[in-house]
Amino acid sequence: MSSHRRVKVLLTNDDGPPGPESPYIYGLYRHLTEDLGKAYQIKEIIHGRYYYPREPEGEGETSEKSRPLREGEVAETSRCSSPPFKTPATCANIGLHNIYSGEVDLVISGPNLGRNSSAAFALSSGTIGAAMSSSLSQTRSIALSYGTVIHPTPQEFFEPAHRLGSRIIQYLLDNWGKDPTGIRNGEVDLYNVNIPMIKELLQEGGMKVCWTTIWRNGYGRLFKPHKHSEPSTSAAGPDADVGVPGAADAEHLVFKFSPDMSGILNPKDSPVGSDGWAIAQGHASVTPMRATFAEAEVIGLVPATDIEGGIRKLKL
Structure with a gap:
């Protein structure tokens, strides 16, 4: 696909509208509109309302009906979330088949607040789930996550x-890999991208980007007894600080989401070339995937000259 063609992008996420729990989506939205073309942003479903973000942070107002842009507003977008449409996969599907039927070239799910690397996170990721769902609708899809470190x-x-x-997304669009079992014209079904939020982003020459596989890890305890009956979970990603629960209530079976992620967030034994290894090394990871929660075996993934020490480097 030519980089000069204006691409129509549907942008979805599961962290909500711009704010403390979704600090990245509006910034990426601006870059996509500048670099790729027109971006359809779907954040929260409020039963078909329109949303009008303003500079500089993307906060805006909703409207029951479409209306002309007012001073300071940058686009007309759609907000789609809340029951029963509360997942980004649902939002993306509604956008693809109802709101913008036949218009979307690419679905970008994210940027998620927190990483979605390794099997432990990927298998429960709403961000990857939306990209996977969109790939099942025969649409090119990319899941994008920003890993919190500091x-x-x-x-x-x-x-x-x-x-x-934005550069990774453009590169993938221009060089979309082939996979013999791909469900869309023999292509890779989707890509999972993780960018760690660390100082290497500021270095001259930028952060190294690596082709990766999924680190097939696991996890143990995810919940602890909680003395209060009110539900309490983090709406952010796996890197978010979920706090420490209180003592158990002896009379009730009440538990709070409080996972022990130390071995997953700070891996010491992740295989070289896996997404967990890349994040630990301070590299961004790009994992080609099939819509079966598995990496794709891509034909012509990287020229041989780009392979150094067994690590496949993606040169943008």
């Missing part, structure tokens, strides 16, 4: 991450 993430990392994410 709490809070320095604001100066945001723009470099958006620029890198």
Whole structure:
């Protein structure tokens, strides 16, 4: 696909509208409209309302009906979330088949607040799920996640991450891989991209980007007894600080999501070339995937000259 063609993009996420729990989506939206073409942004479903983001952070207002843009508004977008349409996969499907039927060239799910690398995160990721669902609708799809390392993430990392994410997306569009079992014209079904939010984003020459496989890891305890009956979970990604629960209530079976992720977030034994290894090394990872929660065996993935020490490097 030519980089000069204006691409129509549907952007979805599961962290909500611009704000503390979704700090990245508006910044990437701006880069996509500049670099790729027209971006349809679907954030929260509020039963078909329109959303009008404003500079500089993307906060705006909703409207029951389409209306002309007002001063300071940058686009007319759609908000689709809340029951029963509460997953990004549902939002993407509605966008593809109802709101923008036949118009979308690419679905981008994210940027997620927190990484979605390794099997432990990928198999429960709403971000990857939306991309996978869209690939089943015969649409090219990319899941994009920003891994949190420093709490809070320095604001100066945001723009470099958006620029890198946009470059990776453009590269994948221009060089979409082939997979003999692909469900769309023998192509790779989808890509999973992870960018760690670290100081290497600021270095001259940018962050290294690697082709990766999925680290086939696992996890143990995800919940602890909780003394309060009110539900309490983190709406952010796996890197978010979920806090420490109180003591168990002896009379009730009440539990709070409080996973022990130390071995997953700080891996010491992830295989070289896996997405977990790449994040630990301070590299961005790009994993070709099939819509079966598995990596694709891509034909002509990387020229032999790009292979150094067994690591397949993606040169943008």
